[in-house]
Amino acid sequence: MPAVQETIDQVRSIDVDQYKYGFETEVEMEKAPKGLSEDVIRFISAKKGEPEWMLQWRLDAYKRWLTMREPNWARVSYDKVDYNDIYYYAAPKKNPAPKSLDEVDPEILKTYEKLGIPLREQEILAGVEPQNRVAVDAVFDSVSVATTFKEELKKAGVIFMPISEAIREYPDLVKQYLGSVVPVTDNFFATLNSAVFTDGSFVYIPPGVRCPMELSTYFRINEKNTGQFERTLIIADKGSYVSYLEGCTAPKRDENQLHAAVVELIALDDAEIKYSTVQNWYPGDSEGRGGIYNFVTKRGDCRGKNSVITWTQVETGSAITWKYPSCILRGDNSRGEFYSIAVSNGKQQVDSGTKMIHLGKNTTSRIISKGIAAGKSDNTYRGLVSAHRKATGARNFTNCDSLLIGNECGAHTVPYIESKNATAVFEHEATTSKISEDQMFYCQQRGLSEEEATALIVNGFVKDVLQQLPMEFAVEAQKLISISLEGSVG
Amino acid sequence: MADVTLMKTPAETALAQAYESAKTTLPGNVESRAEAFELFTRNGLPHRRVEEFKYTDLRALLREAAPFAGMPSADDAKAALQAAKALKGTQALEVPFVNGHFVRDAVDFHNLPEGIEIVPLAEALANGHDWLAKLSPVEWARQNPVYQLNTTFMADGVMLRVVGKVETPVHLRFVTSANSAVATATRILVLVEDEAAVTLIESHESPNGANHQPNDVLEMIAGDRSNVRHIRLNAEGDKALALSTLNAKVGAEAEFFSFNLVTGAATSRHQVFAILDGENTKARINGATMIKGGQHADSTLVVEHAAPHCESRELFKTVIDGESTGVFQGKIIVPHHAQKTDGRMMSAAILLSEGGAMNNKPELEIFADDVQCAHGATCGQLDEDLLFYLMARGIPRKEAESLMVQAFLGEAIEFVEDQDLHDALVAVVEDWLRARA
Numbered sequence: 001m002p003a004v005q006e007t008i009d010q011v012r013s014i015d016v017d018q019y020k021y022g023f024e025t026e027v028e029m030e031k032a033p034k035g036l037s038e039d040v041i042r043f044i045s046a047k048k049g050e051p052e053w054m055l056q057w058r059l060d061a062y063k064r065w066l067t068m069r070e071p072n073w074a075r076v077s078y079d080k081v082d083y084n085d086i087y088y089y090a091a092p093k094k095n096p097a098p099k100s101l102d103e104v105d106p107e108i109l110k111t112y113e114k115l116g117i118p119l120r121e122q123e124i125l126a127g128v129e130p131q132n133r134v135a136v137d138a139v140f141d142s143v144s145v146a147t148t149f150k151e152e153l154k155k156a157g158v159i160f161m162p163i164s165e166a167i168r169e170y171p172d173l174v175k176q177y178l179g180s181v182v183p184v185t186d187n188f189f190a191t192l193n194s195a196v197f198t199d200g201s202f203v204y205i206p207p208g209v210r211c212p213m214e215l216s217t218y219f220r221i222n223e224k225n226t227g228q229f230e231r232t233l234i235i236a237d238k239g240s241y242v243s244y245l246e247g248c249t250a251p252k253r254d255e256n257q258l259h260a261a262v263v264e265l266i267a268l269d270d271a272e273i274k275y276s277t278v279q280n281w282y283p284g285d286s287e288g289r290g291g292i293y294n295f296v297t298k299r300g301d302c303r304g305k306n307s308v309i310t311w312t313q314v315e316t317g318s319a320i321t322w323k324y325p326s327c328i329l330r331g332d333n334s335r336g337e338f339y340s341i342a343v344s345n346g347k348q349q350v351d352s353g354t355k356m357i358h359l360g361k362n363t364t365s366r367i368i369s370k371g372i373a374a375g376k377s378d379n380t381y382r383g384l385v386s387a388h389r390k391a392t393g394a395r396n397f398t399n400c401d402s403l404l405i406g407n408e409c410g411a412h413t414v415p416y417i418e419s420k421n422a423t424a425v426f427e428h429e430a431t432t433s434k435i436s437e438d439q440m441f442y443c444q445q446r447g448l449s450e451e452e453a454t455a456l457i458v459n460g461f462v463k464d465v466l467q468q469l470p471m472e473f474a475v476e477a478q479k480l481i482s483i484s485l486e487g488s489v490g
Numbered sequence: 491m492a493d494v495t496l497m498k499t500p501a502e503t504a505l506a507q508a509y510e511s512a513k514t515t516l517p518g519n520v521e522s523r524a525e526a527f528e529l530f531t532r533n534g535l536p537h538r539r540v541e542e543f544k545y546t547d548l549r550a551l552l553r554e555a556a557p558f559a560g561m562p563s564a565d566d567a568k569a570a571l572q573a574a575k576a577l578k579g580t581q582a583l584e585v586p587f588v589n590g591h592f593v594r595d596a597v598d599f600h601n602l603p604e605g606i607e608i609v610p611l612a613e614a615l616a617n618g619h620d621w622l623a624k625l626s627p628v629e630w631a632r633q634n635p636v637y638q639l640n641t642t643f644m645a646d647g648v649m650l651r652v653v654g655k656v657e658t659p660v661h662l663r664f665v666t667s668a669n670s671a672v673a674t675a676t677r678i679l680v681l682v683e684d685e686a687a688v689t690l691i692e693s694h695e696s697p698n699g700a701n702h703q704p705n706d707v708l709e710m711i712a713g714d715r716s717n718v719r720h721i722r723l724n725a726e727g728d729k730a731l732a733l734s735t736l737n738a739k740v741g742a743e744a745e746f747f748s749f750n751l752v753t754g755a756a757t758s759r760h761q762v763f764a765i766l767d768g769e770n771t772k773a774r775i776n777g778a779t780m781i782k783g784g785q786h787a788d789s790t791l792v793v794e795h796a797a798p799h800c801e802s803r804e805l806f807k808t809v810i811d812g813e814s815t816g817v818f819q820g821k822i823i824v825p826h827h828a829q830k831t832d833g834r835m836m837s838a839a840i841l842l843s844e845g846g847a848m849n850n851k852p853e854l855e856i857f858a859d860d861v862q863c864a865h866g867a868t869c870g871q872l873d874e875d876l877l878f879y880l881m882a883r884g885i886p887r888k889e890a891e892s893l894m895v896q897a898f899l900g901e902a903i904e905f906v907e908d909q910d911l912h913d914a915l916v917a918v919v920e921d922w923l924r925a926r927a
Contacts, residue, residue: 073541389845404859407826411857417850417867422841425870428852 008405011374014316015345017286022252025111029141029223032089038062041195044089044142048164048198051171061184061194068188074351075380075412078293078320081258088196090141090223104145112138115249117218119146134245135160137217141226142198149213156212158242159204163231166202173204177235181264181301181328189260189322190297193229197262200230205240205271216245219259221281221292227258234264236271238304243274248317250282254290256319261296269304269331274312277325281317286375288347291319298325302334305360309335315342315352324382326355329363329394336365344377344409353383353414358394358424367398374405380412387424394424502534504555509642512558516645518615518622526641529632536635545817545849546788548635551757552731556703558643559589559672567593570667576693576725577914582661589666590674590704591646605654605686611647611677621649625679627711627739630792631763636733640707643675651681652688655717659689659908666696666704666727673703684713684741689908692722695754696730705733714741714768718748721906723918726754728783735761742768742797749906751915752779752787753922759788759817766793766800773802776902780895780922782811791820791835795828795861804835807902809895810846811926821853824861831861839869840898842891892923 012018032043041062045055070080092105101109101119112119119138135149137160144162153160159170167174184194201217221228236242250257259281265273275298284291294317300309311325327336338354350373356365365385373379379402387394402411417426443453498506509527516523535552536543562570567588574586583603586593592610602608614622631637650660662678682688696702704726712718718740726732732755740746750760762775779787793802808816818837839848852865872894880890899919906912 402854402856404856407829407857407859409857409859410855413852413854413865415850415852415867417869418847419839419841419849419869420847422844422846422871426850426868428850428867429864 011343011345011372011405014343015375019252019282021115021249021280022282023114024251025107025222027105027107027222028093029090030093031087031223031226034087034225035084036086036088036196040088044196044198047089047091048167050164050167053175054167057179057184058195061191064185065188065191065195068191070188074322074382075378076320076322076349076351078349079256081256081293085225086258087223087226088229089198090226091143092140092145101146108140108145111220111222112218115218115220117247119148134214134216137162137201139199139217139219139230141221141223141228144199153212157206157209158211159202160215161202163200163202163233164198170202170204173235174202174233177264177266178233181266181299182262182297187297189295190262193231193260193262193297197229197231200232200261203234203242203244205236205242207238207240209240211240211242214243214245216247219246219248221250221257221259224253225255227260230261232261232263234273234275235266236268236273238268239270241272244276246275246277247280249280250292252282252285252290256291256293258293258295263296263298265300265309267300267302267304267307267309267334270306271304272308273300274310275300275325276312277314279313279315279317283317283346283348284319286346288319291348292317293320294318294323296323298323299328300326300336301328302331302336305331305333307331307334308337310337310339311354312339313341315340315350319348321348321350321352323352324354326357327365328357328359329365330359332360333362334360335363338367338369340369341372342370342379343372343374344379345375346377347375348377350378351380351382353381355384356386356396357384358387358391358396360391362393363391364395366396367400369400371400371402371411372405373402373409373411376408378410378412380414382414384416384418385426385428386416386418387421387426389420391421392423394421396426398428499535499549499553501552501555505639506531508555508558512643516643517612518618523642526632526638530635530638530642533635542634542790542819545819546757546759546786551786552703556671556673556701558645559591559666559668559674561591562588562667564595566667567596570665571596571663573667574663574665574695576663576695576723577661577691577911580659580661580691580910580914582659582691584661584663585648586663586665587646587676589668589672590676592648603656603658605652605656606660607651607653609649611649611679612645614649619649621651621679621681624681624711625677625709626737627709628737628763628765631735631737634735634761634763636705636759636761637707637735640675640677640705640735643705644677644707645675647677647679649679649681651683652686653683654685655687659691659911661691661693664692664694664704664706666702668702669697669700671701671703674705676706678706678708680708680710682710682712682716682718685715686713687717689719690721691911692720693725694723694732695725696727698727699729700727702727702730704730707735707737710736710738712738712740712744712746715743716741717745719907720748721911721915722748722750723915724750724752724754724758724760725918726758728754728756730755732758734759735763738762738764739767740764740771740773743770744768746771746773747905749776749902750789751903751918752777752781753918755787756784757786759790761790762792764793765796766802767796769797769799771797771800773800774905775802775804776905777806778899778902778919779806779808779816780899780919781809781814781816782926783814784812785814786817787814788817788819792823793821793833794823794825795831795833796825798828799830800828801832802834805902806837807899808837808839808848809842809899810839810848811842813845815847815849817849818867819851819853820865821855822863822865824856824858824863826857829858829860831858831863833861833863835865837867838898840895841869841871888927892927895923896920
C-alpha cells in the first residue's frame with residue numbers, strides 16, 4: 001500500500017529545501033595550500049605539532065593511497081571528486097587552539113548557538129536537568145574549537161579530547177589502537193583519511209568506569225572548497241561503558257564537499273560502547289546541486305568477551321552517503337547492534353548498511369534498518385552478516401524495511417548472508433509481519449488494529465534507542481520516530 | 491572491473507580456440523554467435539569480483555574447458571537412452587538429447603500429441619526458421635556470460651510450440667554418456683501460445699567420474715492466460731560442472747511455475763531470468779538443493795515485474811552436508827509502473843554438518859511505491875528440540891534427521907501438482923537421504 005499522509009507530511013518537513021542549517025559563518029580562515037601532496041601532509045602534521053611517527057604514518061598512508069582506486073560498487077552515481085581541488089586543512093585564523101571558551105572567536109560561538117549546541121557548561125547546567133548533561137567536542141572544519149566538561153571527566157579518569165591533542169598527550173594509547181580496527185589500507189577513503197585527517201575526538205574509558213555523562217562531537221563544515229577528514233577513536237577498557245553522540249551540519253552551497261571520516265571503536269572485555277549519529281550534512285538542493293559527499297568508514301571491534309557495540313544512526317543529510325558502520329564480533333559472547341533510519345529526499349543517494357562479522361563463539365547481532373525514500377532519491381540497504389568457521393552458536397536477526405513515497409524514487413535491499421558454521425542461526429526478513437505474535441496478540445486484544453499494533457511495537461522498539469539521544473541532537477530523530485510503518489514495501 | 495586487462499586463463503584460451511575452429515561448422519546465424527562471443531571475450535570468465543558471480547568464481551572453477559561433444563552414433567544414442575534413469579517411468583512425450591545432440595529417431599514426428607509442434611534447432615538455424623526471431627526473450631540476459639557462451643556454441647536443441655491445453659507432459663531428457671569430459675551447449679525454445687497449457691519436464695544426467703561441462707539454456711515465451719509448469723532435475727555426475735539458464739517471458743493473466751531439484755554435479759549454477767510481462771500474472775519459482783561432499787550449488791534468480799498487478803513467489807530450500815557450499819542469489823525488480831506488485835522471496839538453508847557453508851543474497855530493487863515485496867533468508871541447523879522429540883519416540887537420529895529434511899524440502903516440492911512427478915521427485919530426495927544414512 002502507499003505511504004499514509006502523515007508519513008508523507010513528516011518526510012516533507014525534512015525535505016532538502018527545508019534545510020535549516022545552511023547558513024555560513026564569516027570567519028577568517030587559515031588554509032593549507034590547495035591540493036594533496038606530501039608537503040600538504042607535512043603542513044597538517046606540523047600545524048598539529050605531531051611527533052615524527054605520526055607524520056610517517058600519514059606519509060605511508062598517502063603513498064598507499066596513490067596506488068588505490070575509488071570504489072564504484074555502491075549504488076550511487078556522482079561527479080568524481082578532484083582530489084587536488086580541495087583544501088585539506090582550514091582553521092580559524094584567530095587563535096586556532098583556544099585554551100578556553102573566552103578565547104574562541106565569538107562568530108564561531110554564535111554559530112554553535114544557532115545550531116543549538118551548548119558549549120558553555122553553566123548554560124547546560126542552568127537549562128537542562130543535570131542528569132542530561134552532555135560533554136561536547138566541537139569540530140569546526142579542521143580543528144576542534146572547544147571541548148566541554150574536560151575537567152570533570154578527568155576526575156572520573158575519562159579522557160575526552162581532540163585527537164590531535166591526544167596524539168601529543170597520550171601517544172602510547174593512540175599508537176596502540178589507531179588503525180587497529182580500520183587498517184590504514186582498508187579502503188580508498190579510509191586510506192585518504194589516514195593521510196590527511198585533521199581532527200576528531202579521542203575517548204578512553206578506564207577499566208570499570210561508567211562514563212558519568214554522554215559524550216558528543218559536533219562536526220561543522222563551514223569553509224568553501226574544503227573537505228572534512230575527521231578521525232575518531234574510542235576505547236572502552238574492561239568493564240567500562242560509554243555513550244557517544246555525533247552530529248553534523250554544513251552550509252548550503254552549490255559545490256559538493258567531501259567528508260571522509262574514519263571512526264574506530266574498541267570494546268575490551270565486558271565493555272559497552274553506544275555510538276549514535278544524527279547525520280544532517282547539507283543534502284544539496286532539489287535539483288541535486290551541491291551537498292556533501294559522505295564517504296565514511298565506521299567500524300567497531302568487540303575485542304573482549306561479553307563486549308557490546310551499538311550503532312544507532314539517523315541519516316537525513318548528505319547528497320551521497322556511503323557508510324557501513326560495522327561490528328567485528330571477535331570476543332566470545334560479544335554483541336553487535338545496528339539501528340538505522342535513513343531518509344532520502346530530493347536527489348539524495350544513500351547506500352548504507354552494516355556488517356556483522358561473527359568470529360567468536362556465541363556472538364549475537366541484531367540489525368534493524370528503516371529506509372525511507374522520497375522525491376527522486378535512491379535509498380539502498382547493503383548489509384553483510386557472516387559467521388566464520390569458529391563462530392559456534394552465532395546468532396543474527398535482521399529486519400530491514402523500506403518505504404517509498406512517490407514513484408520517482410527507488411528502494412533497494414542488498415543483503416549478504418554468509419554462514420560457514422552449522423550452529424550459526426541467521427534470520428533475515430524484510431516484512432513487518434514477523435513481530436512476536438504474543439505482543440501482537442496483546443495489542444490486538446486491547447482493540448488495536450494489526451497495523452496499529454505493528455507500528456506501535458516496531459516504533460516503540462526504535463523509540464527506545466532514539467530516546468537516548470539528547471534533545472539537542474534529536475530534533476530530526478524525534479520527528480522520524482512517529483513515522484509509521486504503514487505502506488512498507490519490504 | 492571491466493577496465494582491468496586480465497591474463498587469459500587456459501580455459502578462456504581453449505574456448506577462444508574452440509570457437510575459432512568451430513565457427514564455420516556451427517549451424518546458422520554467424521552474426522549473433524560472433525556478437526555473443528565478442529561480449530564474452532570482453533570480460534572473460536566471470537570471477538568473484540564480478541558481483542553476480544561473487545560466490546561462484548567460474549574463472550577458478552572452470553580450469554580447463556572440455557572439448558565440445560560430437561554427434562553420437564545411432565547405436566550409442568540408443569544405448570545411452572536405454573541406460574538413462576532420471577525420472578524414468580513418468581508418462582510423457584520424450585524429447586531426448588545425447589551428448590547435447592537431439593536424437594531425432596527417438597521422436598515419432600507423425601504422432602505427436604495434439605497441440606505440440608517440434609522443430610530441430612540445428613535444422614532451424616541452418617535454414618533460418620521464423621521462430622528464431624523469438625530467441626533471447628529476456629533482453630538483459632544477454633549480458634550474462636554463461637548465456638553468452640551458450641549462444642556462442644549452441645549447436646543443437648529443439649524449438650517447441652504449444653497450442654491449446656496439452657495433457658501429455660513433454661520430457662526433455664538430457665543424457666551425457668561420454669566417459670571422458672565433454673562440453674555441451676543446447677538451446678531449447680518453447681513457445682506457449684495464448685491460452686495454452688503444458689507441463690515441461692527436464693532431466694539432466696551424466697556418468698560419475700567425468701568432468702562434463704553442460705551449459706544449457708531453456709527459453710520460453712508464455713502467452714496470455716497460458717499455464718506452464720516446468721520441472722527440472724539436475725542429476726549430473728559427481729565431477730560435472732553444470733551451468734543452466736532459464737529465460738522466461740510470461741504474458742498477462744498467466745500462471746507460471748518452475749521448479750528445479752539439484753542433487754548432482756560438483757559445481758552447478760542454475761540461473762532463472764523471468765519477466766512478468768502482462769498484468770495479473772502469477773509466477774512461482776521454487777528450488778530444492780541437496781548437496782554433500784565438496785559440491786557447490788548456486789541458484790541465481792532475477793524476476794522482473796514488468797507489469798502491474800503481478801504476483802510472484804520464490805521459495806528456495808538448500809540442504810548442505812559434508813563440506814559443500816550452497817549459494818542463493820535472488821533479485822526482484824519492480825520498475826516505476828509496476829504498481830500493486832506482490833512479490834515474496836524466501837531462501838532457507840539447513841547445514842547438516844560442520845564444514846558446510848551457505849551464502850544468501852536476497853535482493854530487492856523497487857521503484858514503485860504501492861507494492862508489497864518481501865524477502866527472507868534463514869540459515870541454521872536442524873532444530874534440536876524437534877530432533878529430541880522424534881528421538882524420544884524411538885526414531886534413530888539419522889532417521890529423525892531424514893524426516894525433518896524431507897519435511898523441509900517438501901515445502902518447495904509440494905507445488906508440483908502432477909502426483910506421479912511429485913512422487914518421483916520425492917523418491918530422488920529419499921534416495922539421497924538413504925545414501926547419507
